[in-house]
Amino acid sequence: MNSRKVVYLFFSTLLIGATSGALVGFILDWRTYWEGLMAGEVVDFFLVIVWLFGIGAMWTLISQMGFFAYLTVHRFALGFFKTARTWNMIQVVIIAFVLQGLGYFRYVSFGTVDESILGYILIPLFLLIYGLCIAYYKSKQTNFGAFIPALFFIVVVTTLEWLPALRVNDPKWLWVYFTPLLVANTWQLLVLHRLINRK
Incomplete structure (x- = not known):
């Protein structure tokens, strides 16, 4: 994978994740924002959108760090354990x-x-049902050996990245934080094999 593809992966993930976070944040409290816009608070409305986009971008960056950390751990584990099956069993547990x-x-x-x-x-x-669907799709696009790692990444890595937000029990903010993580993780997982041209 060359530098151009790395840059594409970074910025496409950032844009997709941040946009998803901003959209969910707006949809979950659209009445408040819309009433402000109708009351003539145009500047405040756009500042809120930019703010939501920034929050989404922040969580997307966390997603990207988690993605590359998992790729490193996955490669290390494959080398450490004698068979991929052992590592897959550990991931299932x-x-x-x-x-x-x-x-x-x-x-x-x-x-x-x-x-x-x-x-x-x-x-x-x-998260489990979504992870199973994405893992199945990933394995169909590449090979069946990608199923467990893909499921692990969607379920475990996304949850670990989401941990700081789980201390808050506000449903709105849980989804505002969770959406960019899940969307960005899904995008990175499904686009990686296309960027490295490997089935």
């Missing part, structure tokens, strides 16, 4: 642990007496 923790620990931290844990299971369930 970590995926299960992270999904369980994502639901359970959020419930323990933020759940109230009258709340069910079911509401806290929805995000891990969504």
Whole structure:
């Protein structure tokens, strides 16, 4: 992969991730922003959009760091373990642990007496289903050996990148932070093999 492709990957990911974050942030509170615009607060409206775009860009940069960190760890693990199967089994165990923790620990931290844990299971369930779909698509585009690493990246790495935001239990901001991470991670995962021209 040459420098031109690295630059393309960086800026395309940054643009896609930041835009997705800004869109979700606007949609989740569109009535407030729209009423401000109709009241003549045009400058404030555009400043809010730029601010949301900046937040999305920040989380996209975190996504990019996580992506290259995982590529490094993945290569190291493949060299350390004697077979790729061993590393894949370890990744499956970590995926299960992270999904369980994502639901359970959020419930323990933020759940109230009258709340069910079911509401806290929805995000891990969504992440698992989404990860399975992306991993299947990635493996169809490349080879079946990419399935477990792709699932691990979408589920585990995205969750690790999202950890600082999980301390806040505000649904709006959780999604504003989560969306650019997930979109950027998906884009990087699905475009990488095209950039290096390898099936």
